[in-house]
Amino acid sequence: MGCSDDFVEVEPAGSNADNYFNSQEDYENALIGAYDLLQATFWNVLVGIIASDDYAAGGDPFNYDQPTLQNINLMIQTPSDENQLRDIWGLMYAGLNRANYVLEFKDKTDFPGREQLIAEAYFLRAYFTFELVKHFGNIPLKTEDRGGVLRIVNERVIAEDEFGMTRVADIATAYQIIEEDLKEAIANLPVTHDLPYRATKGAAQALLGKVYLYHGTYDASKFSDAAIVLNQVISGNQYSLTTGADYSVLFEGAGENGSESVFEIQYTGVEGASWSCITCSQGTYFPKFCGPRSPYDNPEFDAGWGFCLPSQDLYDLFDDNDMRRNVTFYDLRDAQDTYSQGRDDTGLFNRKYMPRKGDRNLSSDPLNYPQNYRSIRYADVLLMAAEAEAQSGGANAENYLNAVRARAYGDNSHDYTGSEGDLLEAIYNERRKELAGEGHRFFDLVRTNKAANTIDGFQVNKNEVFPIPLIELQLANAMERWGQNPGY
Incomplete structure (x- = not known):
């Protein structure tokens, strides 16, 4: 039976761009859609943790479950490993x-506050692009001289575009592209915002500083x-280190969006999800990966x-009087609690x-824990x-390092001295200790050229970088045009 033209002429289910972006509400809704994808970055955090030298994959002791994570743990990942790597891509x-999408129509309709909203879109594009470059190197992008x-x-990538897109020249060029988006964002972002999920000037400046550090590997x-x-x-004095008893709950609900939060990815357990x-979930199931294996019974976890x-x-690495130890580790080595030991x-x-x-919505699968991810903390x-100052001959490196140590110990008894080396x-x-379990360690080792001497199996x-998922190369007909990352 043949098909008529009506079969392929399907009306779009959502709003058509030609009839959209006619009001501030349209722009706000589209921007929220971009913020929404930040919730998917828990995959990035999980991969970053397991790729480091400080954390093992774990999992089922008898079955090779989550094989991509297991392979990343051993540094034997391949282009055929999908799951988490393809999710990130x-x-x-x-x-x-x-x-x-927002930036393509940034000039269509004027309204008060439009410049700030567009600045947020630039921040988000930089954030997502940075995550891609960290994981996959000089990625394919639609670029132009501007x-x-x-x-x-500033336009959407449509299905046909991937057949002509090429990779940027190198990783240093990719960082330069990200920096330009952040510089444009900083100019129009507010210092503070009533809604904690929205990007501020400080968040964009902090991310730009981070990108510069990564770029410093090449320049x-x-x-x-x-x-x-x-x-x-x-x-700017907008942020401060959380101290004392407040520090002990920094990574719990009571510690969310506090004085130390520069940029925090928001999760909620209100909306359910399914496998x-x-x-579809507005929560995260990253915490489920981190808990002791069942059967495990505990009043708190x-x-x-x-x-x-x-x-x-x-x-x-942690001294007995380093407050970070009890915040970083849940220690069941000598506890009365029993759990099923995993790999x-x-x-x-x-x-x-x-x-x-009590955090998640018990009416659904355990996919929607509400624990926010502290993407950029003041520490x-x-x-x-401190690192940037030490690398460039600045005078403040020791002061910044000592501020972090003073919070950890409650006093200045552990200030840096030359005898440490x-x-x-x-x-x-200090970064290794302060940021343990937050997904930064692997990328720190890579950008400082320390990974080969630190991570077993690292070549x-x-x-x-990780391999581009093979299926993505095949779908884009880009086996030769993009090529696979070196060594894979």
């Missing part, structure tokens, strides 16, 4: 494209750029799947993102600024 591009600078084209002049912009975040549509297990070596079991678990009882800003190495070690000129 697809979902981050989807977020980038939703930001592009004002003498290479920029991402040392970027360290001074990082110091300048990160010092602006610090001198058939995990991305749910059972989990026993992944992302901290190493004994990481635990041993790579150490008796230690990632307390920062444990599945806490991270201080340590990035190299200041930059002390800063790197230079290969494992700095």
